[in-house]
Amino acid sequence: MSAEKRAAAVVALAAGAALVTTPLDSGVGALPLWSAAGPRAAAACALAALAVVAAWRLCRLLFGPLVILRTADDVGYVAESGRSKAQAANEARRRRRTGDLPPVYPNGWYKVLDSCALRRGDVKNVTVLGEQVAVFRGEDGEAHVLDAYCAHLGANLAVGGQVKGNCLECPFHGWQYSGSDGKCVKIPYAEKVPEFAKVRHWHSCEVNKQILVWFHCDGEDPQWAVPEIQQITKGEWVYRGRSEHFINAHIQEIPENAGDFAHLSHLHKPGIISGTDLRYIHNKILKFFQHDWKLQWEPESKPNQHCSTLSLKHCFILFGRHVPQLDLDFVATQMGPGVVFLQCHLGLLGRGAIIQCVTPVEPLLQHVTHTIFYQSNMLPLIPKFILKAETIQFERDVMIWNNKKYISKPLIVKEDAAIQKHRRWFSQFYSENSPRMQYQRDNLDF
Template sequence: MYSELTRYKIIRVRFVSRNRCCVNRLFKLKTKISEMESGNSSSGMQFAGWWPEYILDHRQLPPYVVTIAGVMRMYDTYTWLQALGVLLLLILFYYYLILPMNYVKDLSDVGYGHLFDGGIGLAQRKGRSKRELVKEVRRLRKIGNLPPVYPNGWFMLLESDVLAAGQVKHVAALGENFAVFRTRAGVVHVLDAYCPHLGANMAVGGAVRGDCIECPFHGWRFKGEDGKCTIVPYSEKVPEFARVKSWTSCEVNQFIFVWYHAEGEPPSWQPMIIPDIHNKKWSYRGRNEFLINAHIQEIPENGGDVAHLNAIHGPSLFAGSDLRFSERILHRFARHVWTAQWQPHETKPYQGTMHLHHEVQLLKKIPLVTMDVRAEQIGPAYVELYLNSSFGPITILQTVTPVEPLLQRLVHRIYCPPHLFFYANFVLYGESVMVERDIMVWNHKKYIEKPLLVKEDQSIRRHRRWYNQFYSENSPQFMDAT
């Protein structure tokens, strides 16, 4: 039967691949099959298409190709298109709802869209990249009379899941360069990155040896606990004074923190473990990360600025993050309504608490979703947000790390009970859009040392007094840090 059909086909097949598994050029039909012998219909050889049948007839093809072709000829083209559509939906569902979200934006990605809408003259824009324009805007911006650029407290250097056992990473923050490494036993240490011998960066090419880090230049080893040199491979004696600075650090809630204090004082408080996260009872559902052109104090000060909530975060999520388009008529059918208050903690002076009620209203009348949030500002750069809605509880952790005096790395990580995975991804996306609205303001604002406040702005004054405790006599000023 096959030999009879082959006489009616003129087809060339080319294979490229030593194992004959890759088809370089699909079959080219030079003449059409004129007709099928009437006797073939009873043998089940009716075609859904000529090429699956040819594959089945070609004994030299790999078995899996023959199997796939056999399945394909069982269904028509419309059925296959439906199947591909369902498969695409499943892939999107898996990517956006099952996988933890990783929402990352660079400095030039948020808040600079106006540069291409006439914000800068055409002559200045012509032939220049977005990064170049952003750099120019940063240079021209007036920064105001700034507070010290690096407050005292705990700062996140790395997220725990990016530092494997036996690995070392370089982190530049707070005007310092750190070598952060994890021993094979899982203990994290933070040292000055530069070897005191000849200045090699031990985090670049260095190796973890036991509880020490080994410099890649000459093999000197420094103990993670106290920074003392333990081995100089080509010397019989290790100098007593040979050591590198060891920084106080801790690993809490899947963050690696370092203690920074301009006066060299030891920690007076510690980030506390959240049991549901520490015991992995709650699932990690994603993160976002932003680079922000601002002083570090601008970011946590949003907690005391309750009046900005309805102005910046009132328009619906459909309005996006560009404030120029947030009040278009199309976006007014739904709105976020916020009420909030911020107070210093009664018994913990390093902590401030914000209570916030959030409601999504349809046509400014019909409540759709409500949520209560308690935000604990712990020190100058770490916030724990506890969200409670009708769907269930969610926790978001926020850290701010000064990369440079006016460049902050803002990170949020979200956790929830396992059954709320789909809702957590939506919350993180919505929170990311809201943060981008703030960033559009932060990237361009001037710090006002003595702001013009009305009676309803008193929480801003309280927040500034509270935050001022994290500065000390030798805290670096902007001009010194640059």
């Protein structure tokens, strides 16, 4: 039950109790209060309940975080002929041609959880890169990631497992695994723990209030670190909301839009009031409000060759006229295949960052989150509006991604050159042994 509904229920219960209770000293004998006080009292209670709910909602709107959660069927599918969204999504997924895909799991850092979702002693079962992992926080506060399946008889350590100190105990027979290296440190009924008893340990880090894991198809150690945003660590920029989407596409499609300049002036030109459904965004009545974009994308040089930077200038067009006073500047830095920092420098409207994380769940299913942190002294409505506007624009891309095919040799014109440049840059995250769709193994043993 939502907080608003809870508040409404409490008030309604209180109002109901007042209506049916007969005070002993009320002088009205066994008559219920409502019959004594009449409909005016009932109306007053109802109004009071409404006022509390309205005040609660207003507080949430002004000060609470904005949370937008979408399932894989929610966005980007066309449900026609009486079909449900889920049916339309299933059909689209079944019929779609995938194209000649690059490897499905590039090497890099991927977010598994928000830090706040994992308290001391918690364990969570997460699917990442087609694998089940147990993410747990030891009693010392450190987060660890291990393969979820116990080496003994395969129970899932994250389903009923218990955190013991810095270890995770299997719910089936009580074997305990160290969070630092995945080695089994205790078998409660055995004299000796075999040397080879262990589960895979994933490199992980916790930065910017997120827990990430490192994946490399050959088991190599992390080749770069995800930088800390100092303002988040120091608490100068605070959490103001997040969006969550599941996208049916190859991971590369999502960052590739940074090199696809032309799509901005078409797909993202209609004002956000035109919505997300691509069948209607070019609505003539709403054409008085449009967006204009100027952008530049460049890969960074060594030792930051795993990064690229997109500089974005956004202009509002109202009734065909550019309003320079409302120009906004953004800088998006992509770090590897799965993490982007979108820094917002909005002058008097303050500063902050949206962290975009793309984590493959399966070869063609991406979990994408956008989390906004913003100057704590700015009205929360500002970052919430930015996140909402960004989500509307993003969901237009989702509708494209969910239905498109990957074309390895696209038919492009001179002005599309940055797409190929982006593909060359992104190819550094694939190695010879990177898992491919057609040669998909049962697991990613390395």
